[in-house]
Amino acid sequence: LWKATAAFLVQPKPGFWSRPQLRFFTTYAQWNKAAQDAAGTAVNDPLSANGPYGDHRDGFTIGAQAEGWW
Numbered sequence: 001l002w003k004a005t006a007a008f009l010v011q012p013k014p015g016f017w018s019r020p021q022l023r024f025f026t027t028y029a030q031w032n033k034a035a036q037d038a039a040g041t042a043v044n045d046p047l048s049a050n051g052p053y054g055d056h057r058d059g060f061t062i063g064a065q066a067e068g069w070w
Contacts, residue, residue: 001047003029020068030058 007025011018031047036057039047046052046059053059 001029001031001035003027020066023065023067024063025065026060026062028058028060032057 005025005027007023010022010024011020035047036049039045039049039051041050042048043050049055
């Protein structure tokens, strides 16, 4: 199993505590047949043959997250 992730952060000013933040990410992962077999038949497990990637043994995910404090 291996994966690579790239992420990008947008915030109004520099600094660790600066909010709000908007984060974008993308991940690509690959796994072998042994990992897929170990996942069993779980429907929500991405490694499972019944998961969102079906019988493929690789997957690409993109997403965004927002964080704000008040």
